[in-house]
Amino acid sequence: MGLTRREFLKLLSASAGASALAACETPGSMDAARAGPRVVVIGGGYGGATAAKYVKMWAPDIDVVLVERDAHFISCPLSNLVLAGNTTMQEITMGREGLGARGVRIVRDEATAIDPAKREVRLARGAALTYDRLVVSPGVDFIYDKLPGLRSTEAQQRVPHAWKAGAETILLRKQLEAMRDGGVYVLHIPIAPYRCPPGPYERVCQVADYFKRAKPKSKIIVLDSNPNITSKEKLFRTEWEGPYKGLIDYRPNSELDDVDSKTMTIKLTFDSVKGDVLNVVPPHRAADIVRNAGLITANERWCGIDWMTTESVAVKGIHVLGDSTLSGPAMPKSASMANQHGKICAAAVIALIKGQPVAPPVIMNTCYSFVSGKAAMHVASVHQWDAAQKTVTPVKGAGGVSDKSSEIEATYAWGWARNIWADTLA
């Protein structure tokens, strides 16, 4: 990897300063200048950035303000490749200046509260922003309530999740690099639904690719809370029983009890597993900002939305996108999906502001998984509005997975990445 953690943090803080200088307007002066309708978007990831871009692109008369706390966009898709040294942090890190060039106003700040009655978003530093429609796409937070051993920052540094790309990706890569040949890497996978269903199994392939190349005596133990591989099962098994045979010990139904970061032990309900590098992905829920706004409607975890418009079923005037949503039938929490949510949201927000009918949505999912540095495979689906069920449902006979992993699909996977990054950010 071409960038150390220290260099990376330096880079982040340097560009944070540059962005602050570039932002010539304060949120306060934005409110004073407000003439037409305004859409505020919280979160500049795959869902929120896409929604902001497409509202502005399809309705230039609407004022679009994007609130984002981080200086840069770091892609979760392809971040597993960084762990294996098959790509770099630079490759998956991008700016949001392209959205500014399209007329989206970017506020580098953190949304701290939503007041649906006043139609107002409060910020950590700047003055509150009023909105006609609010779009919230905050991603996920992790549930540590039942994992006392992982609550401290120190424990989380010893046992990273690396399930949000960034500093933890670098941390896990460093741990894998520092591990002795003959060591054991243990990955714990939460019960579905979680962000990116094939992601953990792709990670196993990437770490296996790295071990095979650099530390051939090492082993991987996969502790899966789920009863089986949740996505592309046969395809992943082909890799694990083919090029990575003997490297991977897969253990389904491995429910997590707690983690002891001092002894580097994962405690399961009936067993405990020690490792040299522990990588525990805790269960997720919609991020804090939506919980406090009363948008969580399902299992204290997810936000129920009307899939015709992406508007919250709990609070009018607020749309929720991406991984925070209570997924529609057979809908994965994926970058492709969040990007597509952004577009159906943009179309609906514009129609609702202008008093026009909302067209029934169609959304498509494409997820590639890299099984090495050179080969990839996909899962795809198309979801159409079902008037009877009042949701989007997968089209029968459409979608599917690759026949096998291939180099040509790795080329398409990189094409997918470059295009979704541009479609979301530029």
Add this chain to the structure above:
Amino acid sequence: MKPSLFPAIALSVVSFGVAIAPALAQDPSAGRSLAATCFTCHGTDGNSVQGVPPSLAGRNPAELFQMMKEFQTGKRPATIMHQQARGYNDSQLQAIGAYFASVKPASARQPSKP
């Protein structure tokens, strides 16, 4: 979408001799939103970064429709497009083709690098 695009869409639909479903024909934003499902992989407005997968902007609508039908039947070999094509009905595929025909090919914008 620019107001001037709608007549262009109507014309291009007539030119390959199949009328699109009334609901889609009456709402120019419907074709745009349907085509936007393709933008994730094929680039915003069908202008693909580095041309992989191929750009769709400015393509002949009849050819695009024919290609999608061949993906559906399996006549045209594919890694993924046969699975995606089967998710859309004919009037949707025509509306998507009409939208891409109405867009000028351009070099794709790309995200800034820090």
